[in-house]
Amino acid sequence: MASAKRKPSPADTLVLEEFLPYRLSVLSNRISRAIAARYAKTFDLTIPEWRVIAVLGRRPGLTAKEVAEATEMDKVAVSRAVARLVASKRVASREDRNDARKQSLTLTAQGESVHARIAPIALAAEERLLETLSSRDREQLDALLDHLLEAAKRL
Protein backbone atom coordinates (compact mmCIF):
# COMPACT_ATOMS: atom_id res chain seq x y z
CA MET A 1 0.00 0.00 0.00
CA ALA A 2 1.00 3.54 -0.67
CA SER A 3 2.11 4.59 2.76
CA ALA A 4 4.38 1.62 3.12
CA LYS A 5 6.07 2.31 -0.18
CA ARG A 6 6.43 5.99 0.30
CA LYS A 7 9.86 6.92 1.40
CA PRO A 8 9.85 9.84 3.79
CA SER A 9 11.06 13.02 2.19
CA PRO A 10 13.31 15.57 3.86
CA ALA A 11 11.39 17.53 6.44
CA ASP A 12 11.82 20.75 4.53
CA THR A 13 10.47 19.49 1.23
CA LEU A 14 6.81 19.84 0.56
CA VAL A 15 5.46 16.90 -1.35
CA LEU A 16 1.88 17.62 -2.18
CA GLU A 17 0.79 14.00 -2.13
CA GLU A 18 2.03 13.65 1.42
CA PHE A 19 0.78 16.96 2.68
CA LEU A 20 -1.95 16.53 5.25
CA PRO A 21 -4.13 19.48 4.28
CA TYR A 22 -4.03 18.42 0.69
CA ARG A 23 -4.87 14.82 1.42
CA LEU A 24 -7.75 15.83 3.64
CA SER A 25 -9.08 18.10 0.96
CA VAL A 26 -8.97 15.38 -1.67
CA LEU A 27 -10.55 12.88 0.67
CA SER A 28 -13.29 15.21 1.75
CA ASN A 29 -14.10 16.15 -1.83
CA ARG A 30 -14.20 12.59 -3.03
CA ILE A 31 -16.56 11.55 -0.31
CA SER A 32 -18.84 14.55 -0.39
CA ARG A 33 -19.19 14.43 -4.12
CA ALA A 34 -19.87 10.73 -4.19
CA ILE A 35 -22.58 11.04 -1.59
CA ALA A 36 -24.09 14.21 -2.97
CA ALA A 37 -24.27 12.56 -6.37
CA ARG A 38 -26.72 10.11 -4.92
CA TYR A 39 -29.24 12.58 -3.70
CA ALA A 40 -28.59 15.92 -5.38
CA LYS A 41 -30.46 15.29 -8.61
CA THR A 42 -33.08 12.94 -7.22
CA PHE A 43 -34.10 15.31 -4.47
CA ASP A 44 -32.94 18.59 -5.99
CA LEU A 45 -30.97 19.32 -2.87
CA THR A 46 -27.64 21.03 -2.37
CA ILE A 47 -25.14 20.02 0.29
CA PRO A 48 -25.89 23.03 2.51
CA GLU A 49 -29.60 22.28 2.27
CA TRP A 50 -28.99 18.70 3.18
CA ARG A 51 -27.01 19.79 6.21
CA VAL A 52 -29.79 22.03 7.38
CA ILE A 53 -32.26 19.20 7.00
CA ALA A 54 -29.98 16.81 8.81
CA VAL A 55 -29.61 19.04 11.80
CA LEU A 56 -33.27 20.04 11.95
CA GLY A 57 -34.22 16.40 11.69
CA ARG A 58 -32.65 15.70 14.99
CA ARG A 59 -33.05 19.07 16.60
CA PRO A 60 -36.26 20.72 15.48
CA GLY A 61 -36.98 24.30 16.41
CA LEU A 62 -33.50 25.70 16.07
CA THR A 63 -33.08 29.24 14.81
CA ALA A 64 -30.99 30.01 11.74
CA LYS A 65 -28.21 31.18 13.99
CA GLU A 66 -28.21 27.94 15.89
CA VAL A 67 -28.26 25.96 12.69
CA ALA A 68 -25.22 27.92 11.54
CA GLU A 69 -23.40 27.06 14.74
CA ALA A 70 -24.40 23.42 14.63
CA THR A 71 -23.37 22.93 11.02
CA GLU A 72 -20.37 25.29 10.98
CA MET A 73 -21.86 26.95 7.96
CA ASP A 74 -21.82 30.70 7.87
CA LYS A 75 -25.04 32.54 8.36
CA VAL A 76 -25.32 33.63 4.76
CA ALA A 77 -25.15 30.05 3.58
CA VAL A 78 -27.77 29.06 6.12
CA SER A 79 -30.00 31.94 5.16
CA ARG A 80 -29.90 30.89 1.54
CA ALA A 81 -30.37 27.22 2.21
CA VAL A 82 -33.31 27.93 4.49
CA ALA A 83 -34.86 30.25 1.93
CA ARG A 84 -34.77 27.50 -0.67
CA LEU A 85 -36.04 24.91 1.75
CA VAL A 86 -38.93 27.10 2.81
CA ALA A 87 -39.75 27.78 -0.85
CA SER A 88 -39.80 24.06 -1.54
CA LYS A 89 -41.95 23.50 1.55
CA ARG A 90 -39.46 21.28 3.24
CA VAL A 91 -38.91 23.60 6.15
CA ALA A 92 -41.39 25.71 8.04
CA SER A 93 -40.30 28.83 9.81
CA ARG A 94 -42.34 30.54 12.44
CA GLU A 95 -41.48 33.64 14.29
CA ASP A 96 -40.24 33.40 17.82
CA ARG A 97 -42.89 34.51 20.28
CA ASN A 98 -40.67 36.81 22.29
CA ASP A 99 -38.11 37.88 19.76
CA ALA A 100 -39.29 38.94 16.36
CA ARG A 101 -35.82 38.68 14.88
CA LYS A 102 -35.59 34.98 15.46
CA GLN A 103 -37.46 32.30 13.71
CA SER A 104 -37.75 28.77 14.80
CA LEU A 105 -37.21 26.25 12.03
CA THR A 106 -38.73 22.82 11.71
CA LEU A 107 -39.05 20.21 9.01
CA THR A 108 -42.41 19.89 7.34
CA ALA A 109 -43.79 16.45 6.56
CA GLN A 110 -42.09 16.75 3.19
CA GLY A 111 -38.86 17.71 4.88
CA GLU A 112 -39.14 14.76 7.21
CA SER A 113 -39.67 12.54 4.25
CA VAL A 114 -36.54 13.80 2.53
CA HIS A 115 -34.63 13.33 5.74
CA ALA A 116 -35.92 9.84 6.21
CA ARG A 117 -34.99 8.84 2.69
CA ILE A 118 -31.55 10.40 2.51
CA ALA A 119 -30.22 9.49 5.94
CA PRO A 120 -29.97 5.79 5.12
CA ILE A 121 -28.23 6.55 1.84
CA ALA A 122 -25.69 8.74 3.60
CA LEU A 123 -25.16 6.27 6.39
CA ALA A 124 -24.73 3.43 3.95
CA ALA A 125 -22.07 5.38 2.09
CA GLU A 126 -20.28 6.07 5.32
CA GLU A 127 -20.49 2.44 6.22
CA ARG A 128 -19.03 1.43 2.89
CA LEU A 129 -16.06 3.61 3.64
CA LEU A 130 -15.58 2.23 7.10
CA GLU A 131 -16.48 -1.37 6.59
CA THR A 132 -12.96 -2.43 5.83
CA LEU A 133 -11.65 -0.88 9.02
CA SER A 134 -11.44 -2.82 12.23
CA SER A 135 -13.37 -1.42 15.13
CA ARG A 136 -10.05 -0.53 16.66
CA ASP A 137 -9.18 1.47 13.56
CA ARG A 138 -12.51 3.18 13.67
CA GLU A 139 -11.92 4.31 17.18
CA GLN A 140 -8.49 5.55 16.25
CA LEU A 141 -9.93 7.46 13.35
CA ASP A 142 -12.61 8.97 15.51
CA ALA A 143 -10.09 10.05 18.11
CA LEU A 144 -7.67 11.42 15.55
CA LEU A 145 -10.37 13.44 13.88
CA ASP A 146 -11.48 14.89 17.17
CA HIS A 147 -7.93 15.76 17.96
CA LEU A 148 -7.27 17.39 14.61
CA LEU A 149 -10.55 19.26 14.62
CA GLU A 150 -9.58 20.72 17.92
CA ALA A 151 -6.02 21.49 16.86
CA ALA A 152 -7.23 23.09 13.65
CA LYS A 153 -9.29 25.57 15.64
CA ARG A 154 -6.06 26.89 17.05
CA LEU A 155 -4.48 27.58 13.71
Add this chain to the structure above:
Amino acid sequence: MASAKRKPSPADTLVLEEFLPYRLSVLSNRISRAIAARYAKTFDLTIPEWRVIAVLGRRPGLTAKEVAEATEMDKVAVSRAVARLVASKRVASREDRNDARKQSLTLTAQGESVHARIAPIALAAEERLLETLSSRDREQLDALLDHLLEAAKRL
Protein backbone atom coordinates in the same frame (compact mmCIF):
# COMPACT_ATOMS: atom_id res chain seq x y z
CA MET B 1 -12.39 14.69 25.27
CA ALA B 2 -15.28 14.73 22.92
CA SER B 3 -15.04 11.26 21.43
CA ALA B 4 -14.88 9.66 24.81
CA LYS B 5 -17.94 11.50 26.01
CA ARG B 6 -20.02 10.93 22.94
CA LYS B 7 -22.44 8.16 23.39
CA PRO B 8 -22.95 6.14 20.24
CA SER B 9 -26.24 6.78 18.55
CA PRO B 10 -28.46 4.14 17.00
CA ALA B 11 -26.95 2.92 13.74
CA ASP B 12 -29.84 4.24 11.72
CA THR B 13 -29.75 7.78 13.06
CA LEU B 14 -27.66 10.33 11.27
CA VAL B 15 -26.03 12.71 13.67
CA LEU B 16 -24.26 15.34 11.66
CA GLU B 17 -21.56 15.96 14.23
CA GLU B 18 -20.59 12.30 14.14
CA PHE B 19 -20.88 11.86 10.43
CA LEU B 20 -17.51 11.17 8.85
CA PRO B 21 -17.98 13.08 5.59
CA TYR B 22 -19.17 16.08 7.52
CA ARG B 23 -16.30 16.01 9.98
CA LEU B 24 -13.77 15.66 7.21
CA SER B 25 -15.29 18.57 5.40
CA VAL B 26 -15.12 20.80 8.45
CA LEU B 27 -11.59 19.73 9.22
CA SER B 28 -10.37 20.22 5.69
CA ASN B 29 -11.97 23.65 5.45
CA ARG B 30 -10.55 24.82 8.73
CA ILE B 31 -7.05 23.81 7.80
CA SER B 32 -7.07 25.01 4.23
CA ARG B 33 -8.48 28.36 5.17
CA ALA B 34 -6.03 28.85 7.98
CA ILE B 35 -3.07 28.07 5.79
CA ALA B 36 -4.31 29.96 2.75
CA ALA B 37 -4.85 32.98 4.97
CA ARG B 38 -1.13 33.08 5.50
CA TYR B 39 -0.09 33.33 1.91
CA ALA B 40 -3.11 34.34 -0.15
CA LYS B 41 -2.90 38.07 0.35
CA THR B 42 0.85 38.32 0.72
CA PHE B 43 1.54 36.46 -2.48
CA ASP B 44 -1.74 37.06 -4.30
CA LEU B 45 -2.10 33.35 -4.82
CA THR B 46 -5.16 31.13 -4.80
CA ILE B 47 -5.17 27.58 -3.48
CA PRO B 48 -5.27 26.03 -6.96
CA GLU B 49 -2.35 28.20 -8.02
CA TRP B 50 -0.42 27.18 -4.98
CA ARG B 51 -1.04 23.54 -5.77
CA VAL B 52 0.23 23.96 -9.27
CA ILE B 53 3.35 25.65 -7.97
CA ALA B 54 3.85 22.96 -5.36
CA VAL B 55 3.74 20.18 -7.88
CA LEU B 56 5.85 21.96 -10.49
CA GLY B 57 8.39 22.76 -7.83
CA ARG B 58 9.15 19.15 -7.39
CA ARG B 59 8.32 17.89 -10.85
CA PRO B 60 9.19 20.50 -13.47
CA GLY B 61 8.14 20.00 -17.04
CA LEU B 62 4.76 18.44 -16.48
CA THR B 63 1.97 19.20 -18.89
CA ALA B 64 -1.30 20.71 -17.72
CA LYS B 65 -2.89 17.29 -17.99
CA GLU B 66 -0.26 15.76 -15.77
CA VAL B 67 -0.59 18.56 -13.28
CA ALA B 68 -4.31 17.89 -13.16
CA GLU B 69 -3.68 14.24 -12.43
CA ALA B 70 -1.03 14.95 -9.84
CA THR B 71 -3.13 17.49 -7.97
CA GLU B 72 -6.54 15.86 -8.52
CA MET B 73 -7.78 19.18 -9.76
CA ASP B 74 -9.92 19.16 -12.82
CA LYS B 75 -8.40 20.37 -16.02
CA VAL B 76 -10.42 23.56 -16.12
CA ALA B 77 -9.11 24.59 -12.73
CA VAL B 78 -5.59 23.80 -13.83
CA SER B 79 -6.00 25.69 -17.06
CA ARG B 80 -7.14 28.77 -15.20
CA ALA B 81 -4.52 28.55 -12.51
CA VAL B 82 -1.80 28.12 -15.10
CA ALA B 83 -3.12 31.05 -17.12
CA ARG B 84 -2.87 33.29 -14.08
CA LEU B 85 0.53 31.96 -13.15
CA VAL B 86 1.87 32.54 -16.64
CA ALA B 87 0.42 36.04 -16.62
CA SER B 88 2.17 36.76 -13.34
CA LYS B 89 5.39 35.28 -14.71
CA ARG B 90 5.59 32.58 -12.13
CA VAL B 91 5.26 29.74 -14.59
CA ALA B 92 6.74 29.39 -18.06
CA SER B 93 5.05 27.22 -20.61
CA ARG B 94 6.75 26.04 -23.76
CA GLU B 95 5.27 23.96 -26.46
CA ASP B 96 6.07 20.30 -26.64
CA ARG B 97 8.40 19.57 -29.54
CA ASN B 98 6.47 16.60 -30.90
CA ASP B 99 2.93 17.41 -29.87
CA ALA B 100 1.69 20.90 -30.43
CA ARG B 101 -1.25 20.40 -28.10
CA LYS B 102 0.90 19.86 -25.08
CA GLN B 103 2.91 22.37 -23.25
CA SER B 104 5.51 21.67 -20.70
CA LEU B 105 5.27 23.81 -17.59
CA THR B 106 8.08 24.95 -15.34
CA LEU B 107 8.51 27.47 -12.58
CA THR B 108 10.29 30.67 -13.45
CA ALA B 109 12.79 32.14 -11.02
CA GLN B 110 9.90 34.10 -9.54
CA GLY B 111 7.85 30.95 -9.28
CA GLU B 112 10.70 29.18 -7.54
CA SER B 113 10.96 32.03 -5.14
CA VAL B 114 7.27 31.82 -4.25
CA HIS B 115 7.61 28.10 -3.82
CA ALA B 116 10.64 28.47 -1.61
CA ARG B 117 8.92 30.99 0.60
CA ILE B 118 5.56 29.31 0.96
CA ALA B 119 6.65 25.72 1.46
CA PRO B 120 8.09 26.38 4.92
CA ILE B 121 4.95 28.23 5.96
CA ALA B 122 2.77 25.36 4.84
CA LEU B 123 5.00 22.76 6.45
CA ALA B 124 5.09 24.69 9.69
CA ALA B 125 1.31 24.82 9.78
CA GLU B 126 1.13 21.10 9.19
CA GLU B 127 3.64 20.56 11.92
CA ARG B 128 1.60 22.64 14.33
CA LEU B 129 -1.33 20.37 13.67
CA LEU B 130 0.64 17.23 14.15
CA GLU B 131 2.96 18.23 16.92
CA THR B 132 0.68 17.04 19.65
CA LEU B 133 0.42 13.59 18.11
CA SER B 134 2.77 10.82 19.00
CA SER B 135 4.73 9.36 16.13
CA ARG B 136 2.59 6.26 16.52
CA ASP B 137 -0.50 8.38 16.06
CA ARG B 138 0.99 10.01 13.03
CA GLU B 139 1.60 6.69 11.42
CA GLN B 140 -1.93 5.64 12.21
CA LEU B 141 -3.26 8.81 10.70
CA ASP B 142 -1.17 8.36 7.61
CA ALA B 143 -2.32 4.79 7.16
CA LEU B 144 -5.96 5.63 7.81
CA LEU B 145 -5.89 8.44 5.29
CA ASP B 146 -4.36 6.21 2.67
CA HIS B 147 -6.96 3.64 3.36
CA LEU B 148 -9.85 6.06 3.20
CA LEU B 149 -8.54 7.77 0.09
CA GLU B 150 -8.47 4.42 -1.58
CA ALA B 151 -11.89 3.39 -0.32
CA ALA B 152 -13.36 6.71 -1.37
CA LYS B 153 -12.30 6.08 -4.95
CA ARG B 154 -14.62 3.14 -4.97
CA LEU B 155 -17.66 5.12 -3.95
Add this chain to the structure above:
DNA sequence: ACGATTTAGTTTCATTTGCAACCAATGGCA
Protein backbone atom coordinates in the same frame (compact mmCIF):
# COMPACT_ATOMS: atom_id res chain seq x y z
C1' DA C 1 -37.38 56.71 28.31
C1' DC C 2 -33.95 57.27 24.63
C1' DG C 3 -30.02 56.96 21.92
C1' DA C 4 -25.98 53.80 21.11
C1' DT C 5 -24.76 48.91 20.50
C1' DT C 6 -25.48 44.42 19.56
C1' DT C 7 -27.88 40.64 17.38
C1' DA C 8 -30.67 37.90 13.73
C1' DG C 9 -31.12 37.54 9.33
C1' DT C 10 -31.11 39.25 4.30
C1' DT C 11 -29.40 41.46 0.19
C1' DT C 12 -25.98 42.84 -2.96
C1' DC C 13 -22.05 42.31 -5.60
C1' DA C 14 -17.74 40.47 -6.95
C1' DT C 15 -15.31 35.94 -7.30
C1' DT C 16 -14.93 31.24 -7.71
C1' DT C 17 -16.34 26.91 -9.45
C1' DG C 18 -18.02 23.35 -12.43
C1' DC C 19 -20.06 21.65 -16.60
C1' DA C 20 -20.67 21.36 -21.19
C1' DA C 21 -19.56 22.77 -25.49
C1' DC C 22 -15.91 23.86 -28.09
C1' DC C 23 -11.30 24.14 -30.90
C1' DA C 24 -7.19 22.37 -32.53
C1' DA C 25 -3.77 18.72 -32.99
C1' DT C 26 -2.89 13.79 -33.07
C1' DG C 27 -3.52 8.88 -33.74
C1' DG C 28 -5.81 5.00 -35.70
C1' DC C 29 -7.27 2.59 -39.41
C1' DA C 30 -9.82 1.39 -43.58
Add this chain to the structure above:
DNA sequence: TGCCATTGGTTGCAAATGAAACTAAATCGT
Protein backbone atom coordinates in the same frame (compact mmCIF):
# COMPACT_ATOMS: atom_id res chain seq x y z
C1' DT D 1 -4.55 9.15 -47.97
C1' DG D 2 -8.53 10.68 -45.80
C1' DC D 3 -11.87 10.43 -42.29
C1' DC D 4 -13.28 9.51 -37.54
C1' DA D 5 -12.33 9.11 -32.72
C1' DT D 6 -9.46 10.68 -29.05
C1' DT D 7 -6.72 13.85 -26.49
C1' DG D 8 -4.97 18.44 -24.56
C1' DG D 9 -6.54 22.53 -23.45
C1' DT D 10 -9.70 26.83 -23.43
C1' DT D 11 -14.00 29.37 -23.27
C1' DG D 12 -18.62 30.67 -21.85
C1' DC D 13 -22.32 30.41 -18.95
C1' DA D 14 -24.86 29.34 -14.98
C1' DA D 15 -24.76 28.26 -10.26
C1' DA D 16 -22.26 28.42 -5.69
C1' DT D 17 -19.64 31.13 -2.31
C1' DG D 18 -17.92 34.91 0.51
C1' DA D 19 -17.38 39.52 2.21
C1' DA D 20 -19.46 43.55 3.39
C1' DA D 21 -23.21 46.53 3.74
C1' DC D 22 -27.78 46.75 5.19
C1' DT D 23 -32.55 46.26 7.81
C1' DA D 24 -35.04 45.48 11.71
C1' DA D 25 -35.55 44.11 16.37
C1' DA D 26 -33.82 43.80 21.03
C1' DT D 27 -30.74 45.22 24.81
C1' DC D 28 -27.88 48.15 27.49
C1' DG D 29 -26.52 52.24 29.99
C1' DT D 30 -27.63 56.29 31.60
